[in-house]
Amino acid sequence: MSLASIIRRRLIFLVFVVFGVSVVTFAISHLIPGDPARMMAGERATEETVTHIRKELGLDRPVPEQYVTYIGKLLHGDFGISIRTQRPVFGDLRLFFPATIELAFYALLLAVVFGIPLGVLSAVARDRTIDQITRSISVLGISMPAFWLGLLLIFFFYGRLGLLPGSGRIDPTVAAPAHITGLFTFDALLTGNLPALGSALVHLVLPAATLGFIHLGIVTRQVRSAMLDALQDDYIRTARASGLTRTRVVFDHALRNALIPSVTVIGLAFGDLLYGAVITETVFAWPGMGNYVVQSITSLDFPAIMGFTVVASTAYVVLNMLVDLVYMALDPQIRDVG
Amino acid sequence: MKKLLLTFLAAGTIGLVAGAIAPARATEPDTLVIGKSGDPDNLDPAVTVTNNSWTASYPCYERLVRFKVVDGRGTTEVEGDVATSWTASADAKVWTFTLGSGHTFSDGTPVNAVAVKTSFERVIAAKKGPADLFDEVDHIDAPDDHTVVFTLKDAFAAFLSTLVDDGASIVNPAAVKQHEANGDLGQGWLADHSAGSGPYQVESWEKSSQIVLTPNPHWPGKLAFKKVEIRIIKEASARRLQLEKGDLDIIEDVPVDQLKALTTAKGVKVVDEPSFFVTYLYLNNMHPPLDNVKVRQAISWAVDYQGIIDGILLGQGTQMKGDVPVGLWGHDDNAMQFHYDPAKAKALLAEAGVKNIRLGYLYAKTDPNWESVGLVLQQNLAAVSITLDMQENAYPTMRQRLNKGDFDIGAGNWTPDYADPSMFMNFWFDSGLKGLPGDRAFYSNPKVDELIRAAKIAPTQADRLKLYGEAQKITVAEAPYVLLFQRNYQFAIRDNVKGYVYNPMQLQIFNLTDMSKN
Numbered sequence: 001m002s003l004a005s006i007i008r009r010r011l012i013f014l015v016f017v018v019f020g021v022s023v024v025t026f027a028i029s030h031l032i033p034g035d036p037a038r039m040m041a042g043e044r045a046t047e048e049t050v051t052h053i054r055k056e057l058g059l060d061r062p063v064p065e066q067y068v069t070y071i072g073k074l075l076h077g078d079f080g081i082s083i084r085t086q087r088p089v090f091g092d093l094r095l096f097f098p099a100t101i102e103l104a105f106y107a108l109l110l111a112v113v114f115g116i117p118l119g120v121l122s123a124v125a126r127d128r129t130i131d132q133i134t135r136s137i138s139v140l141g142i143s144m145p146a147f148w149l150g151l152l153l154i155f156f157f158y159g160r161l162g163l164l165p166g167s168g169r170i171d172p173t174v175a176a177p178a179h180i181t182g183l184f185t186f187d188a189l190l191t192g193n194l195p196a197l198g199s200a201l202v203h204l205v206l207p208a209a210t211l212g213f214i215h216l217g218i219v220t221r222q223v224r225s226a227m228l229d230a231l232q233d234d235y236i237r238t239a240r241a242s243g244l245t246r247t248r249v250v251f252d253h254a255l256r257n258a259l260i261p262s263v264t265v266i267g268l269a270f271g272d273l274l275y276g277a278v279i280t281e282t283v284f285a286w287p288g289m290g291n292y293v294v295q296s297i298t299s300l301d302f303p304a305i306m307g308f309t310v311v312a313s314t315a316y317v318v319l320n321m322l323v324d325l326v327y328m329a330l331d332p333q334i335r336d337v338g
Numbered sequence: 339m340k341k342l343l344l345t346f347l348a349a350g351t352i353g354l355v356a357g358a359i360a361p362a363r364a365t366e367p368d369t370l371v372i373g374k375s376g377d378p379d380n381l382d383p384a385v386t387v388t389n390n391s392w393t394a395s396y397p398c399y400e401r402l403v404r405f406k407v408v409d410g411r412g413t414t415e416v417e418g419d420v421a422t423s424w425t426a427s428a429d430a431k432v433w434t435f436t437l438g439s440g441h442t443f444s445d446g447t448p449v450n451a452v453a454v455k456t457s458f459e460r461v462i463a464a465k466k467g468p469a470d471l472f473d474e475v476d477h478i479d480a481p482d483d484h485t486v487v488f489t490l491k492d493a494f495a496a497f498l499s500t501l502v503d504d505g506a507s508i509v510n511p512a513a514v515k516q517h518e519a520n521g522d523l524g525q526g527w528l529a530d531h532s533a534g535s536g537p538y539q540v541e542s543w544e545k546s547s548q549i550v551l552t553p554n555p556h557w558p559g560k561l562a563f564k565k566v567e568i569r570i571i572k573e574a575s576a577r578r579l580q581l582e583k584g585d586l587d588i589i590e591d592v593p594v595d596q597l598k599a600l601t602t603a604k605g606v607k608v609v610d611e612p613s614f615f616v617t618y619l620y621l622n623n624m625h626p627p628l629d630n631v632k633v634r635q636a637i638s639w640a641v642d643y644q645g646i647i648d649g650i651l652l653g654q655g656t657q658m659k660g661d662v663p664v665g666l667w668g669h670d671d672n673a674m675q676f677h678y679d680p681a682k683a684k685a686l687l688a689e690a691g692v693k694n695i696r697l698g699y700l701y702a703k704t705d706p707n708w709e710s711v712g713l714v715l716q717q718n719l720a721a722v723s724i725t726l727d728m729q730e731n732a733y734p735t736m737r738q739r740l741n742k743g744d745f746d747i748g749a750g751n752w753t754p755d756y757a758d759p760s761m762f763m764n765f766w767f768d769s770g771l772k773g774l775p776g777d778r779a780f781y782s783n784p785k786v787d788e789l790i791r792a793a794k795i796a797p798t799q800a801d802r803l804k805l806y807g808e809a810q811k812i813t814v815a816e817a818p819y820v821l822l823f824q825r826n827y828q829f830a831i832r833d834n835v836k837g838y839v840y841n842p843m844q845l846q847i848f849n850l851t852d853m854s855k856n
Contacts, residue, residue: 034734035741042387042467043737043774044755044765052465086380086529095545151575159579166580167571168547176544285571287546295376298704300734 003325010321014314021313022306026070029302030063036083036300057083070306079310080303084296089307092292097311098182099169100288103211103280104273105183106204110212111219112266116259118216119223123231123258124250134220141217150210150283157206165203167285174199207284211277215269222265226258233257260330267323271316365587367855368564370835372848373577375591377546377570382528383507384460387467389753389846392504394549394568396847399507399534402435402454402486403498405757405841412841414666414757416498420449420508420535421486430493430797437484442556443510444532444539451480456511458488460523468505471755493795495802496758502843503755509533537561537851546570562854581606581830587855588831590846594652600830611840612656613753613827614663616762617707619715619820620740620748620778628697628746632690634817637747638676640683640722642714647823650710654828658821660810661762665842667799668759668806674814676821683722696725697746702733708749711822715747741773743780747820750778757843759806763790767813781818 037054038045045053054060058069073080079089122134158166169184170176177187177196185204188197230236231254239249278290289308296304365371378391383399386392404419405412418424422438441449455478461468462475474494479487490497500506513533514524524533532540537559538551551566569586571577577589578596582603592600592608601608627633643657656664660673687695699715701708709730716726726747731739740748754761765776767786786809793805814821827845831838837853 032732032734033738034732035738036734038737038741038774039734040466042470044470044776045467046470046473046775049465049467049470056465084379086382086385086525088526092545147573151573154576154579159583162583166585167576168569172548172567172569282572283576285547285569285573285576287544287570291377291546291572298733 003328006324006328007321010317010324014317017317018310018313021309022071022074023067025306025309026067026302027063029300029305030066032300034300036302039299039301040083040086070303074310079307082296082301082304084299084301084304089303092304093289093307093311094182096287096289096292099286100274100277100281100290101315102183102185103204103207103277103286103288104270106185106208107211107273107277107280108215108266108270110208111215111269114212115216115219116223116262119220119262120227120250120255120258122220122224123227126228134224138217138220138224141213141215141220143217144214146210146214146279147283149213150207150280153206153210154283164205166206169200169203169287170196171199171203207280207286210283211273211280215273218269219262219266222262223258226261227254230254230258256330260327263323263326263330267319267326271319274312274315365584366565368562369567370563370565370848370850370853370855371567371569371585371587373569373571373580373586373589375570375572375574375577378549380529381532381540381543382525383457383504383509384464384468384523385466385525385529386504392844393846393848394540394543394551395507395532396504396844397536397538397551397566397850398532398540398554399504399509399536400441400449401503401506401508402437402501405502405843407839410839412839412844414499414841414843416502420454424498426497428797430495430497430795431490433488433490433497435486435488437486439484440558441535442554442558443513443535444554444556445510445513446556447510447512449508449535450483451486452483453511454478454486454508455480456514457507457509460509460514461505464523464525468503471500471503471505493797495795495797495799496756496760499756499758502757507534507536510535538566541565559851561851563850566850578830581832584832586832587835588829588848590829592828592830594654594828597654597828597830598652605833606830607833608828608830609838609840610654610826610828612665612842613825613845614666614842615825615827615845616658616663616752617655617705617711617822617825618658618750618752619711619822620745620750621818621820622743622746622748622780623782623818624743624780625746627690627692627695630690630692631816632686633692633695635676635815636683636686636690636722637719637724638817638820639679639686640718640724641676641820641822642678642718643676643822644678646711646714649714650707651823651825654826655823656826657823661766661813661819661821662759662806662810663762663824666754666757666759666762668763668803670807670810673810676817678718680718680721687722687724693723695723696727698727698729699747699749700729700731700736700739700745701749702731702736704733704736705749705751711749737774740778743773748778753845754843759802760790760794763806763809763813764794766819767809779818781813781816783812783816786812 037050037059041049041053058066082089118134122131125131154166157164174195177184177191177193180187180190184200188200236254239253277288281288281290293308376390378394380386381391381395400420402421403416406415406417420437420441421435424435426433458478462472474490474492476489476491510533517524517527519526530543537554537557539554541550541552543549547570549568553561574593580586581589597608600606621628621634623629647655659675660670662668699712701712712728719726739745767781767790768777769782769787771777772780789805789809793802796802834855839849
């Protein structure tokens with residue numbers, strides 16, 4: 001199957017996924033007992049005020065009609081107005097989503113950069129001391145609560161050593177880079193704003209390490225397990241028998257094959273990071289999607305919930321598509337068979 | 339068990355390194371940095387109803403009146419702010435205010451009577467939460483630049499007190515007109531900007547990160563702070579650490595267990611004052627057997643008030659005495675007070691002749707104390723043979739059930755919007771306000787209705803005090819609510835920050851014009 005047809009198929013799939021997710025989320029958010037109009041008006045508001053707000057938000061109309069209106073506006077790029085903040089949802093998403101993506105990206109980068117070599121090392125040195133240490137690190141990463149690790153890092157690197165900032169995305173005295181992608185490090189690079197780049201990178205170290213450490217364990221275990229399988233395959237024995245060096249056998253043959261299943265895990269890990277960053281964002285006062293969505297849910301702010309769901313499900317489908325493309329690049333069989 | 343282990347781990351971590359914190363670095367002397375736990379929702383005075391938003395919005399606007407400070411203490415009495423004087427008609431329906439000069443919006447436009455009139459009309463037309471404060475306003479006139487006349491539908495003795503609220507802020511009509519989009523009265527723009535004549539203006543707001551206030555260039559007085567930064571740091575331990583290191587000057591929402599540690603921290607003071615923040619329980623007076631006054635009284639006698647205050651609040655509160663809290667006029671220090679007396683509770687239940695009572699306790703995790711209070715209550719009621727089922731709901735669902743009267747016992751908090759006993763007596767007991775608006779116990783007593791409605795419009799404070807006193811005798815005795823405690827208001831502040839004046843009506847609002855750092 002050609003690259004173009006895969007992308008085309010995925011894009012059609014995307015439309016169905018987003019439509020399905022939007023219907024289900026809209027229905028659920030309207031079926032939950034609770035009155036968004038009263039949440040917005042304040043708890044002591046009179047019935048008259050609540051009725052007025054309900055009408056203004058269109059909540060007095062039948063749910064299917066509300067959905068059609070919502071989708072109609074969404075197709076024109078209008079995500080509606082947040083019930084809680086009274087600001088356009090699109091503006092809020094544009095602010096918070098890139099912050100979470102940036103954090104997840106660097107967390108995954110750390111997990112991959114350290115996780116793959118550790119996994120390889122662990123497999124090659126199976127059952128030796130280095131393997132035991134690596135396995136302990138990965139178990140620690142998987143089982144350590146994010147808030148505890150985050151607090152530990154803050155107290156040590158910010159509180160005790162004073163080396164790194166304890167919260168926020170950028171130093172309050174440094175102007176944020178002009179908004180292009182919303183990812184501070186990328187925008188700072190694109191605009192040549194070096195002070196902002198430095199500050200943004202320094203602010204990323206602790207939250208990305210916290211979030212990344214959890215996934216480091218997952219990546220390491222996955223790569224180790226895939227490498228162990230690969231190293232026992234016949235073609236590896238043949239490669240060794242043909243006189244190839246150990247390094248070439250491990251990196252050119254075993255690792256290339258071991259990476260294929262690992263790509264799925266890494267791709268899904270990025271999705272998890274987008275959803276699972278809430279605690280890390282809370283500990284490090286990182287202005288991302290996590291807190292925004294949690295607050296939206298507790299205030300029944302369904303335009304914000306819907307906005308997040310639509311964007312997140314789109315991101316998930318696109319991510320899966322990218323994983324498929326990486327698969328194709330790594331494995332010619334998939335490319336040829338399609 | 340897992341939760342306990344996690345708490346232990348967190349506490350251990352804090353303990354491990356708290357003793358070895360690097361030396362404090364002071365923030366700039368002309369900058370005040372406040373650490374908050376949550377982002378404000380909205381800064382428009384016509385929309386927001388939360389004190390958390392008022393930290394940023396209140397200093398950006400002026401109002402007709404403000405709270406008086408006497409001997410360095412904030413009071414609930416008002417004095418002129420933009421208004422220099424006022425008069426009320428004999429029937430308290432027409433209020434005429436004379437405005438002073440020298441008040442200027444941040445764009446240089448002077449504050450005049452039209453600006454006052456349009457500000458109130460805008461709040462009323464927006465019909466959001468703050469509009470309810472001015473329900474009684476029939477119309478407003480501005481006969482000249484310095485005179486504003488409010489005509490009320492009915493006499494409302496507490497009208498003056500409502501004018502200190504954030505919703506009574508005077509907004510620049512030119513800015514509203516300039517930024518109005520699709521007839522929104524400028525709400526879209528004012529959600530994250532300011533257009534007032536207060537000492538500060540909103541310079542920037544990076545959502546969920548920080549708000550920066552800078553001085554109104556036309557403010558006539560001298561301001562010690564050239565910048566006020568409000569940083570959003572949700573995690574309490576991180577806020578505390580940044581305060582101790584000197585990166586923050588003030589932190590809010592300090593958990594009670596951390597306050598104790600902060601009282602001995604170097605360079606930090608803890609502000610700990612009684613507030614009007616009340617925690618109480620709604621007994622649904624329409625649900626049998628809670629429609630029986632003896633059963634309600636028995637529940638009130640069965641509660642271990644001091645145990646709750648000592649065990650849950652670590653002593654940072656006071657048991658309520660009467661319906662109006664201590665510190666607010668109308669409080670009756672001689673009011674009857676229930677105390678922990680299980681024997682009396684049992685005797686009353688026997689008199690009521692009701693057996694095998696099983697009740698539900700409705701609460702949410704919004705206030706972490708509600709669950710703990712419920713567990714103590716469950717134990718207290720079990721001792722008098724009442725079974726209590728804990729019913730945890732999501733907050734929106736809980737509110738819906740409270741509003742519909744679909745509960746037996748509900749947990750709740752209450753703070754007054756304006757400094758007047760009507761905020762307690764009229765809201766809590768007027769049978770016309772059943773549900774969330776106020777009468778959350780679904781209590782109904784025509785005699786009480788008559789007394790509190792008369793008190794609301796009585797011309798003198800003495801008359802009102804007498805009527806409220808009479809009503810309070812009935813309401814306390816009939817126990818529609820379990821009056822638990824008045825909470826203390828606490829936050830931590832660096833000891834080089836001077837001039838803060840506490841006012842129980844202005845939680846999370848700082849008197850920035852009088853504050854400074856050395």
